[in-house]
Amino acid sequence: MTVNEAAAETRRTLLDIVLLACGEADADRHALAAADPVALGLRNATEITREAQASGALHRTSLELASAGSDLRTFVLVRLTDDGRAEPTWMVNGWSTIRAHGARADLRGAVLRGADLSGARLVGADLTDADLRRADLTKADLSGAVLRGADLSGSVLFSATLRGADLTESDLCRADMRHVDLRGAELMRTALRGADMWGAYTWDVDFGRAFTDGAQLDRADTLNAKVS
Template structure:
């Protein structure tokens, strides 16, 4: 790692980007409560915030949310008052928040199975061990992203950019990777079984340490002249 690379300690957290999306500040006074959309229809947000606080289910990072086996689709932003009471302030679509503000963020372990992240700006994000199975990442920009150990099996990466991404031990089985830009990506023990690489840009990519059973690498495009 070079001195210019981000570490978990200096990356914005899930709470940080949620506050940014909501126009709030002072992260020490806020936390996130993952919410089931069905529960939101049955209970008011005050009750959800109160129950989350009572059970210790208030979080700041995607890794903490993953540890509680919750996903990020719906989040309640909670403000902690001076007397320690949890008061709900916003109900947030976590997918939209990450799609718009996830660049460079610490999203390790993020529960994003089936997420709608088409066009997401995730340049340089840390998605280590994230669950992105079946996610829609059409035209997403994941340049320089860290996807070490992430599961993207069955996802759609059509026309996405993975240029310079770390895909070490990433599961890309059965993914739609047509027209994906893989230039300079690191594919060490990366599972590509059954992936469709038709028209993808693969020069400077070493597939020698990847699992490519059932992959037609000749469908990829290794000609530099095709992309400026």
């Protein structure tokens, strides 16, 4: 078993962290139904649940929700009864749940465009291919997070921690990265064009394989950095 495979086995699914936040258990008897915030003014949780079950749109992971075209802003936690019916139990704010319980979570493919994740604890989370465009990650802790292929263009990472994070092929173009901690981060083919790096901690970071046009690296704290 590889290190990445072992790490994946210890990560919690989106359903797992929702159950934790709601004080519920038994993942096998629960699922998530996406709830468009606009539609909430027209349909209640019961109607949303019925429609989701009828269309086979009950999910357990962020990747399943993304494949169905749903973001993680709001959804209904659903309990599955013995006779096969789906009953709503909680209306869930996905952004708040991830802020509080996202550490070591499996959030691959998550659609978090424009999400308020300021102060989020996302240590060791897997955000591979996640859509974090224009997300607010101010002071978020993403230490050791996997962000391979993630889109963070235009996001706010002011004073965030990306120490030891895997940013391979991620997009950080025009991101606000002032005072971000990048020490030990992997920047293979990472796009940093136009990113504001003022005061960023980049000691011993190798930018040689990243795309850094207009990234204002001269504004970063590059003590002992390898910059090409």
